[in-house]
Amino acid sequence: MRTCVGPEPDTLDPTEPEPRDRHSEDPAPGPRRRHRGPRLRPHPFGLRTRLILAFLLVAAVGCGTTAALTYRAARNAILEQTQNTAVSAFREQAENLRIQLPVEPDTLRSQLMLIARQGKPRPWRVYAEYGTVRVSSTDRSSSSVVTPELRSRALDQNVPHAAFQRVVKDGVPYLTIAVPAVFLAHSPDGAPQRTGLVVYAVMELDEEEASVEAMVMAARDGALPALLVALIPALIAARGVLRPVRELRIAAHSMGRGRLDTRIHAKGRDELADLARTFNESAAELERSVTELRDAEARARRFASDVSHELRTPLAGMLAVTEVLDEDAAGLDTDTARAVRLISAETGKLAVLVEDLMEISRFDARAAALHTDEVDAADCVRKTLQNRRWTDPERIVPHLAGGVRARLDPRRFDVVVANLVGNALRHGGTPVTVRLYAAGGELVTEVADRGPGIHPDVLPHVFDRFYKADRARTRSEGSGLGLAITLENVRLHGGTVTAANRPDGGAVFTVRMPL
Numbered sequence: 001m002r003t004c005v006g007p008e009p010d011t012l013d014p015t016e017p018e019p020r021d022r023h024s025e026d027p028a029p030g031p032r033r034r035h036r037g038p039r040l041r042p043h044p045f046g047l048r049t050r051l052i053l054a055f056l057l058v059a060a061v062g063c064g065t066t067a068a069l070t071y072r073a074a075r076n077a078i079l080e081q082t083q084n085t086a087v088s089a090f091r092e093q094a095e096n097l098r099i100q101l102p103v104e105p106d107t108l109r110s111q112l113m114l115i116a117r118q119g120k121p122r123p124w125r126v127y128a129e130y131g132t133v134r135v136s137s138t139d140r141s142s143s144s145v146v147t148p149e150l151r152s153r154a155l156d157q158n159v160p161h162a163a164f165q166r167v168v169k170d171g172v173p174y175l176t177i178a179v180p181a182v183f184l185a186h187s188p189d190g191a192p193q194r195t196g197l198v199v200y201a202v203m204e205l206d207e208e209e210a211s212v213e214a215m216v217m218a219a220r221d222g223a224l225p226a227l228l229v230a231l232i233p234a235l236i237a238a239r240g241v242l243r244p245v246r247e248l249r250i251a252a253h254s255m256g257r258g259r260l261d262t263r264i265h266a267k268g269r270d271e272l273a274d275l276a277r278t279f280n281e282s283a284a285e286l287e288r289s290v291t292e293l294r295d296a297e298a299r300a301r302r303f304a305s306d307v308s309h310e311l312r313t314p315l316a317g318m319l320a321v322t323e324v325l326d327e328d329a330a331g332l333d334t335d336t337a338r339a340v341r342l343i344s345a346e347t348g349k350l351a352v353l354v355e356d357l358m359e360i361s362r363f364d365a366r367a368a369a370l371h372t373d374e375v376d377a378a379d380c381v382r383k384t385l386q387n388r389r390w391t392d393p394e395r396i397v398p399h400l401a402g403g404v405r406a407r408l409d410p411r412r413f414d415v416v417v418a419n420l421v422g423n424a425l426r427h428g429g430t431p432v433t434v435r436l437y438a439a440g441g442e443l444v445t446e447v448a449d450r451g452p453g454i455h456p457d458v459l460p461h462v463f464d465r466f467y468k469a470d471r472a473r474t475r476s477e478g479s480g481l482g483l484a485i486t487l488e489n490v491r492l493h494g495g496t497v498t499a500a501n502r503p504d505g506g507a508v509f510t511v512r513m514p515l
Contacts, residue, residue: 109137116137126199129200145202154179175202380414383414396430408513454499490511
């Protein structure tokens, strides 16, 4: 079985350039260039579809309105022309009618047949009514097309001239005309007097209706080409609108991947061009701000690294001196011995802080590396507890599943366990329970204490650097970096670490790493 002794800690030379993360998206220096982003996903009801449908709807409404108005005007024109011609011609024929009263049916029939043959714009069917006498130019004495309304208007004294009506019967359109026969009486006003005879003409309007239907068919057949023609400007307009939108999306995606030098080619003076220029201005300002932040962060990392390295050499001498002083402290007077032990303890804390700062510097510089090996995880946890003399069963209760082998960096795993257990001993209540088991292809390590737990406001920040739950505390036993280093080490293994409160009291930290 392999032991859990790991390699020496990584070192970071401040004079060397910081290694570049292989996942970094920072663009290489050079001239700016446009980056091609992913293609737009097709949307069934996206902006392109809505624009095209809007154009087609406007075109369809325009075609429909124009066709309706044209149909109405043409229909009225055709029917009025036919109607005026027929009414004028029939009225003229009726005025030339020579009838002796009382009416002689055979004579009247002959004249009606003559009028029917002279009908304009086509032959009529002529009917005459005189009291109970019914005569026509056909084999039927009366017509069902002549409505009671037309008869009433023909007998109305206030309608001395012709009356007409368009009627549709059994799907066939008809024009019916009524002209009352009059004679000129020798009266003071010379007004014509009614004889009681009314002549009716019935003419089919099927030819006019066919002409109207032909116009409707022509309008309908012309609507489809019109819509197809309208589709061309619709596609052009949609392309003109969507191209800047697509470029903006690609540019935003590129900036999201870290290419802050991305710009959009803005042309024109419309709203989309203004949007592109605003995007470019915002991108330039963001690039400037991020560059400044990166420079400041790099300077801060370099400062921490340089200070840590500079402190290691004098600290090594100080630690050697304090060890000698500790050995001789028993022979010194009480005050001097107390001062010696205080200096020794504070020097040790300073050494821990320097080492933690160097470790954080390695993570920030992405110089931390894993040196994995297949080990017995339970044996690693035992050695961690033994090396730090955490073996008192009243303070530490281990529950370690045997036979769990995992591939991990022993030194970094030792740091993870030590930081969590040390944190539980300092801020929680004993006994501290350490559990280790395998579940779902993961190595699970739980460290739970019996203390008051973690305040809900503090939970989101427990892994922050130098975070203090109690703002009144200016000093702490640790460096304030232990949990932050734990988080970075777990992430380096591809795992996760979470903090929570137990239902029965106390805090619990759970680490999950892939086996």
